[in-house]
Amino acid sequence: MFEKSLTDFIRGLRVNKNQEKYIQKAIIECRNEVKSLDLSIKTMAILKLSYIVMFGHDISWASFNIIEVMSSTNFFQKRIGYMASCLTFRQDTDVLVLSTNLIKKDLTSSNYMDVAIAINALSEVVTPELSRDLLHDLCSLMNHSSPYIRKRVVLMMYKVFLQYPDALRTTFSKLCKKLEDPNKSVVCATINVICELSFKNPKNYLQLVPIFYNLLKTSSDGWLLIKLVKIFSSMIPLEPRLVKKLIPVLTTLIQDTSSMSLRYECINIMISGKFLEDNHESDLLTALCMSKLKSFFEVSDQNLKYVGLLALSKLMITHPTLVLGFKDIILECFENNDVDIRLRSLDLIECLVNKDNLPKIIKYLMSQLSLPSDLLPKHYRVSLVNKIISISSKDSYANILDFNWYILVLTSLVKISKVNVAKILGVEMQNASVRVKTARPYSIKHFSTLLYDPELIDNIYDPESNVDVLSFVAWIVGEYSSLLDSYYEVFESMLLPKVLTFSTNIQKNYIQAIPKIFVNWILKQDIYWNTEKKAESLVWIQKIIFFLDMFCTSKDFEVSQRAIEFREIFRIAQSIIEYDSSVSGSDNMDKSLCLNQFSDTLHLTSFFFNNILSAMFLDNLNPVVPKAQRKIPIVDLDLENWIYPLVQKNIKDSLNDFSYESLHLQDKKENKFFNDSFYISEDIISTCHSVSLENMNEPNNIPIVKLEIHDTSMEKKGKYKLGNVEENIVLKSIEILPDEAPENILISDSESEKTNYLYNNKSSKSVLQIDTTALQKFNIDEDENNVELLNKIEEIKKTLKHSKGRKKEKKNKSKKVIKKK
Numbered sequence: 001m002f003e004k005s006l007t008d009f010i011r012g013l014r015v016n017k018n019q020e021k022y023i024q025k026a027i028i029e030c031r032n033e034v035k036s037l038d039l040s041i042k043t044m045a046i047l048k049l050s051y052i053v054m055f056g057h058d059i060s061w062a063s064f065n066i067i068e069v070m071s072s073t074n075f076f077q078k079r080i081g082y083m084a085s086c087l088t089f090r091q092d093t094d095v096l097v098l099s100t101n102l103i104k105k106d107l108t109s110s111n112y113m114d115v116a117i118a119i120n121a122l123s124e125v126v127t128p129e130l131s132r133d134l135l136h137d138l139c140s141l142m143n144h145s146s147p148y149i150r151k152r153v154v155l156m157m158y159k160v161f162l163q164y165p166d167a168l169r170t171t172f173s174k175l176c177k178k179l180e181d182p183n184k185s186v187v188c189a190t191i192n193v194i195c196e197l198s199f200k201n202p203k204n205y206l207q208l209v210p211i212f213y214n215l216l217k218t219s220s221d222g223w224l225l226i227k228l229v230k231i232f233s234s235m236i237p238l239e240p241r242l243v244k245k246l247i248p249v250l251t252t253l254i255q256d257t258s259s260m261s262l263r264y265e266c267i268n269i270m271i272s273g274k275f276l277e278d279n280h281e282s283d284l285l286t287a288l289c290m291s292k293l294k295s296f297f298e299v300s301d302q303n304l305k306y307v308g309l310l311a312l313s314k315l316m317i318t319h320p321t322l323v324l325g326f327k328d329i330i331l332e333c334f335e336n337n338d339v340d341i342r343l344r345s346l347d348l349i350e351c352l353v354n355k356d357n358l359p360k361i362i363k364y365l366m367s368q369l370s371l372p373s374d375l376l377p378k379h380y381r382v383s384l385v386n387k388i389i390s391i392s393s394k395d396s397y398a399n400i401l402d403f404n405w406y407i408l409v410l411t412s413l414v415k416i417s418k419v420n421v422a423k424i425l426g427v428e429m430q431n432a433s434v435r436v437k438t439a440r441p442y443s444i445k446h447f448s449t450l451l452y453d454p455e456l457i458d459n460i461y462d463p464e465s466n467v468d469v470l471s472f473v474a475w476i477v478g479e480y481s482s483l484l485d486s487y488y489e490v491f492e493s494m495l496l497p498k499v500l501t502f503s504t505n506i507q508k509n510y511i512q513a514i515p516k517i518f519v520n521w522i523l524k525q526d527i528y529w530n531t532e533k534k535a536e537s538l539v540w541i542q543k544i545i546f547f548l549d550m551f552c553t554s555k556d557f558e559v560s561q562r563a564i565e566f567r568e569i570f571r572i573a574q575s576i577i578e579y580d581s582s583v584s585g586s587d588n589m590d591k592s593l594c595l596n597q598f599s600d601t602l603h604l605t606s607f608f609f610n611n612i613l614s615a616m617f618l619d620n621l622n623p624v625v626p627k628a629q630r631k632i633p634i635v636d637l638d639l640e641n642w643i644y645p646l647v648q649k650n651i652k653d654s655l656n657d658f659s660y661e662s663l664h665l666q667d668k669k670e671n672k673f674f675n676d677s678f679y680i681s682e683d684i685i686s687t688c689h690s691v692s693l694e695n696m697n698e699p700n701n702i703p704i705v706k707l708e709i710h711d712t713s714m715e716k717k718g719k720y721k722l723g724n725v726e727e728n729i730v731l732k733s734i735e736i737l738p739d740e741a742p743e744n745i746l747i748s749d750s751e752s753e754k755t756n757y758l759y760n761n762k763s764s765k766s767v768l769q770i771d772t773t774a775l776q777k778f779n780i781d782e783d784e785n786n787v788e789l790l791n792k793i794e795e796i797k798k799t800l801k802h803s804k805g806r807k808k809e810k811k812n813k814s815k816k817v818i819k820k821k
Helices: 006-015 019-033 039-053 060-070 075-088 094-107 112-125 128-141 147-163 166-180 184-200 202-218 222-235 242-256 260-272 282-297 302-318 320-333 339-352 358-369 378-392 403-416 422-435 437-452 469-479 487-494 497-501 504-523 531-549 557-585 591-597 601-616 647-657 660-672 682-688 773-777 784-820
Strands: none
Touching: 006 019, 006 039, 019 039, 039 060, 039 075, 060 075, 060 094, 075 112, 094 112, 094 128, 112 128, 112 147, 128 147, 128 166, 147 166, 147 184, 166 184, 166 202, 184 202, 184 222, 184 773, 202 222, 202 242, 222 242, 222 260, 242 260, 242 282, 260 282, 260 302, 282 302, 282 320, 302 320, 302 339, 320 339, 339 358, 339 378, 358 378, 358 403, 378 403, 378 422, 403 422, 403 437, 422 437, 422 469, 437 469, 437 487, 469 504, 487 504, 497 504, 504 531, 504 557, 504 601, 531 557, 557 601
């Protein structure tokens, strides 16, 4: 039998057309090969499986065979076994406990190469149990004669600290000694570990500041200096006095170093550490940082340009005025071919905007949207639209002088964005229309054109089309339909059968908006109610009823419900107008009968449209503060006390009040009134509530309700002129409506408060998917004896509870035995 080597397997895989089938066949062969007693065959099978893992296949079934290869005395085979363990083993691998003694043996080997590969594999598969069991061996290796091993062990200790934080207290003194190691690579590795730990909890390492400061002054290693600067940046919030101490050293590094990475870290710590404010040398430091920061954009390296923009984004938070000096550089970055650089410059554009240059900057950003779709990715187009809206609406539209211009910008963004941003644009169109009263006529005029825009309507199946913006436009047009100029075009576009192909969200808003538009169209007519107007209104009502009929059987419940409700309302309107026409067209009509039904037929129509239909949409909808309901104070609510008395207490009280004498009197009273037709007993009342819906249509089961008719006096008789809903709006000044909030609102909650990024991470998971919460809360100054004592006390408590439980079980058993006897 001839086994394939890894080279043969790769060659066959590349030649084979069906690679998946070839891999599955190879896995079957490897399953047989790992059972071989020949360790070389087993090793080659594990090597091929390690290659197969990179295609996404699971080989956890070979975990035990991997451990067998790891135990080989041959270094080549052992290395393959450890490599496979790094690719296969996980925290929950069962056979991982079997590798403890094997790894311990390799860590104490005289061959430093065996020690090295064991350390390397352990860094990938380490668990809390392995960390605790192998901690002593790892500590002894920190004093190994080979600097190669010392360096690897120090780096390995960081993974141990993540899994087993208590190990940090035991090994901290030995770790600190490595800062004075004669080998520079060991010192650099130690600084790397402390740098990562300091970002978790920098308080534990403040005592090492003198050593760090000495290394910062004397070392010439660029990588070591970068890590030291990062350590100091994490410690400055806890020890602000470091600022004054570090200024001379950092200034020298910025001026003299040729390393752009080190220069960036020095500028970064000056920005984040508040070196540029509240300091007598702040002006000199600011000038130095700004001059050196411009050098990042003078080179052709795209990475340095990105890093420079990253520094400017941090500077924008504390010193936004300083970013204005980089205006030309930021705008040049928009022409860069790298999309990441464009996105970074897009974040900085907010600092450059003011009332004077806002239209120019918006025009410049919109010119990028006009580029072909293949030149700009979708996420960049979405970011452009988001940024245009955010800088325009900043501080309640503080930078906008002409809202008519802004309405045109929003309308054109719908067409030129070439990406689906309908929700973003729709919300902003809605927001601008509701908040800015003076801009409503202009916004209604231009937004309504989108309802019959063929470019938008004909592309409803395009996933990148902004057709969903029609739902917001329909709401705006319906809410402020009294400001419409072209009712007929809006009616024709909204009553098209093509609306059936729109999304249900658009259909809901169309159905809701059509009655509002119709009512305002009726009320806005300047002519008297005559035969022509009746005929025209009947035509539109019939079209609306026909349109609503199409949605009454919709699968969406809300669409069908709205369609049915408004269809019935329009049927009532149709019957009233037809009745009006029949009365007015009759010559031999009994006028006394007409007055008996209603004072005048014209009053019936005008009353219906002015007082009933218009009242349905009378109130304006104003913006409300987000989370306003959550911020309403809770008044007179005691959650500790029972709202109602206990059920058992009520039963006891009712039993105490019961008497046979009162029951006899009650029966006597019921027999007395049994034949009285005017007496309603409690049994009849209780059965009324249980009448089914099917029996409600029977005459005897219809409930009698007293109807209150409000007295409505008609002020005018004869010809009635329909009034307008709103008066003509006079454009005087820009008034932006604020958010409505409930009275006695609570103070804003803590979610708006800024927190320190060092101590309040959004996620407790690191990049390696390891929970670092314990390491963040770990305090190295706590006495280890106290911790052990607390753990022993908890164990004693558990044993006492367990013993008490056993004693109770014995007592219960003895009682049962006595009862049986």
